[in-house]
Amino acid sequence: DGGITQSPKYLFRKEGQNVTLSCEQNLNHDAMYWYRQDPGQGLRLIYYSQIVNDFQKGDIAEGYSVSREKKESFPLTVTSAQKNPTAFYLCASSDPGLAVNEQFFGPGTRLTVL
């Protein structure tokens, strides 16, 4: 089955630590996205990548970093510079050539800072 996987489902981090969230897709999609979700705030875009080896900042990129070395993978690192990292993180992908802008979502990772 094609889809998007995110791991881990739950992640606990101590203050001052960097953590990396995994996102993998086997849909052969060119574009991938990372969102942060907080209660009552909808989805906010952190980073996005339209093609391998290229990515752009979204609306709330401070304290986060990404890489896009492979088409199927788009890991997100939450650095110690992120002041309030506890949130639900969602990864998505899309293929503009098939259905413009429709995004497919992974199951999410819940990050908690202890």
Added chain:
Amino acid sequence: AQSVTQPDIHITVSEGASLELRCNYSYGATPYLFWYVQSPGQGLQLLLKYFSGDTLVQGIKGFEAEFKRSQSSFNLRKPSVHWSDAAEYFCAVGSLSSNTGKLIFGQGTTLQVKP
């Protein structure tokens, strides 16, 4: 600025009753409109989408939505709600002209279903 507004943060309906969730957008270009549903602790699932053509679109799980350009709205409806419809619903808008594939999401509406 581009924006999506879902005026109702929380809605409660009785099982079997009809449902309408509101969505208003502000977008300069021709919009591509979406409704997604999210169960607690899960990712988002696409319910339906509107790109062009018939302004009344049918989706999964018995949902439909109507695009009204004059009102800048894309409201989601269901004639008879089931208890399993309790979830959070997000309206989103995108555009070809942005050339980024980015979507703008509303704040979400939480649906509670009373037995």
